Amino acid sequence: MMAGKDSNSPQPLVAGDAEAAAANSRELRKKKRIKYLLYFIAFVIFQTAVIAIFVLTIMKVRTPKFRVRAATFDPSNSNTDAATSSFNFTMNTRLDVKNANFGKYKYEETTVNFFYRGTPVGEVSIPKSSVGWRSTKKVNVVVKLGSDKVQSSSELGSELKAGILRINSRAEMKGKVRLIFIFSKKKSTNMDCSMDIAITPPQLVNISCK
The missing domain is CATH 2.60.40.10 (Immunoglobulins)
Incomplete structure (x- = not known):
């Protein structure tokens, strides 16, 4: 009975598995940062386009x-x-x-x-x-x-x-x-x-x- 319990108990993570998990976590965080950065750049470009259209059309003074x-x-x-x-x-x-x-x-x-x-x-x-x-x-x-x-x-x-x-x-x-x-x-x-x-x-x- 004791031998059976020992064979079914979870094995501790070896050093290589721990490093792989940490690397995977860092990669996920890096991808999230890149994704948020791309969202921010897209937002800035959109806002710049809106402002440019506003200035070139609505704010442009035409001669009556x-x-x-x-x-x-x-x-x-x-x-x-x-x-x-x-x-x-x-x-x-x-x-x-x-x-x-x-x-x-x-x-x-x-x-x-x-x-x-x-x-x-x-x-x-x-x-x-x-x-x-x-x-x-x-x-x-x-x-x-x-x-x-x-x-x-x-x-x-x-x-x-x-x-x-x-x-x-x-x-x-x-x-x-x-x-x-x-x-x-x-x-x-x-x-x-x-x-x-x-x-x-x-x-x-x-x-x-x-």
Whole structure:
């Protein structure tokens, strides 16, 4: 009976087995450390990518666009005379202020000037206001166009006879873009548009803005 008990009792670990177990434990700990390090590196890369996208898209300040979009005319206050090279128009004009930023754009009072061959023929003031983030504000104004300051010329008379009058509009709009309530940055935009007035009946065509 004593001999049977001795044969079934657990044998003590020899020195080689103990060293193998310790080495295996160290290897497992090393693999865990490497795994955690890889997780940390992946997290840092992900966070860096998120911050880069945030800076390059949301925090990037874009220049708003200020343009002439359309117009109608009041026939009772619109007339031309090719013989005297003169014209007068009342133009109900729609202007657009487009803000592509992720923040509100507040702009100051702005004057839009209209020209015929470099000579002023009309102007209109736009009250200060604001445009919401990633939106377009439509501004309706009445513009009085007249040839009082234009010297009588064969070019103007010819254009009036042909029924097409080419004019330009220019303006500088100053303002600030406020990004996600954190900071604001000054941003100006320039209007530089050309367009034709088809005289009979009066209508605005061929609008082109830079």
